Ligand SMILES: Cc1ncc(C[n+]2csc(CCOP(=O)(O)OP(=O)(O)O)c2C)c(N)n1
């Protein structure tokens with residue numbers, strides 16, 4: 001949705017940034033691929049925060065692959081200063097070639113801090129003479145933006161032509177640079193890997209790549225030819241390596257064992273030394289756990305007690321998989337709990353099928369659970385199904401952000417509130433129950449058992465605020481009530497006297 005909103009804004013000449021983590025781009029992939037064909041009028045920068053090493057993710061996909069697959073220019077900064085500087089370049093590329101740009105970050109770049117020298121007012125694009133973006137306006141471009149096959153075929157050709165131009169420009173652009181050094185070792189690298197490699201191989205020659213798609217192939221060819229040994233140091237998939245080798249450039253790459261997890265200086269030293277001996281096991285940290293007063297305890301206690309088969313989802317509540325409950329049987333992608341639960345219900349023998357519960361958080365339900373309920377109403381399994389929405393009034397796991405079912409905007413102001421129980425009833429779910437599992441654990445257990453025994457479609461909304469967010473939620477609710485009261489008093493005052 002965010003990418004589509006951003007695309008609409010960029011169709012109307014705005015400069016737009018859309019941010020997400022790497023798996024978010026999977027959800028946005030459908031509009032992403034075709035936005036490469038439609039292009040934009042203003043600027044559209046899609047920031048993808050990748051998580052090599054999976055510090056808080058379910059996979060470590062390398063989204064540079066998306067740039068190649070969709071045909072989008074991709075930029076990768078190495079530190080805070082570059083994150084700042086390269087962003088201007090991303091906007092310039094997007095506006096010049098009228099194309100979305102993928103801005104690829106990784107955990108270590110996002111989580112590290114370094115001093116940033118901001119552009120002074122004198123050096124801004126405006127001061128340098130570039131025109132500021134015109135005010136948003138709309139001009140019809142039916143052939144350019146309505147991607148029926150007759151329009152999409154020429155659009156694909158236009159995209160490839162743009163990419164060829166960007167590739168030619170990229171060979172010389174300042175986003176890629178050669179750092180001269182000892183010619184016995186040349187390192188081709190990008191992103192955070194550059195920082196590690198600079199420390200692990202001081203004195204080496206570097207080709208540091210900032211424009212990671214399209215790659216500066218000819219520059220890399222000349223660089224590789226100019227050094228005795230040329231090693232590509234890159235975190236994650238061998239994206240640069242594969243492209244250079246496909247272009248016939250003989251480069252050395254890391255061993256497969258270094259494809260997993262983040263790189264660091266020690267690992268890059270090993271790569272450069274061609275060391276493939278087993279690495280020391282990482283130190284065991286304290287495993288995460290639910291807060292002591294988390295409302296999810298009673299929920300997972302009940303699910304574990306009755307040996308439920310739990311199709312789970314992503315959020316704080318995923319911690320129900322850990323001891324003492326171990327009450328989660330799958331967790332795949334945001335919103336997948338409902339579809340996976342339905343699949344289990346469809347094929348399992350009835351006695352087992354009746355133990356299947358889909359468990360999903362409130363934010364995740366809004367993000368991508370609603371379509372699962374529609375599928376459930378449309379193709380109900382013979383034993384029915386039970387969906388448990390854990391509504392803690394916030395997006396707890398990622399830092400207590402608001403979402404449409406909290407009724408508050410991202411900065412906590414009042415807005416329309418999506419009713420989870422209302423939407424479940426409207427979709428046609430026969431049994432919808434709202435209960436506080438913390439205040440009434442016996443009642444929760446009773447409802448759950450009753451709904452599991454019935455061969456019907458049920459949604460149980462287990463509603464109790466996250467203990468860490470509860471005080472803030474109360475404060476924002478109070479502020480919202482005051483704002484509403486002030487607005488209705490103002491509205492009454494604005495009425496003509498005889499209508500008051
Ligand atoms: C497609 C996608 N986008 C974003 C994320 C990051 N993420 C992990 S959990 C989560 C939200 C969880 O919120 P909620 O469902 O309310 O559960 P809670 O943490 O409050 O228990 C998000 C956005 C993700 N895993 N996948």
Ligand code: SF4
Nearest residue numbers: 291294316396466467
């Ligand atoms: S942050 Fe909130 S939802 Fe997450 S474990 Fe703690 S109390 Fe539970």
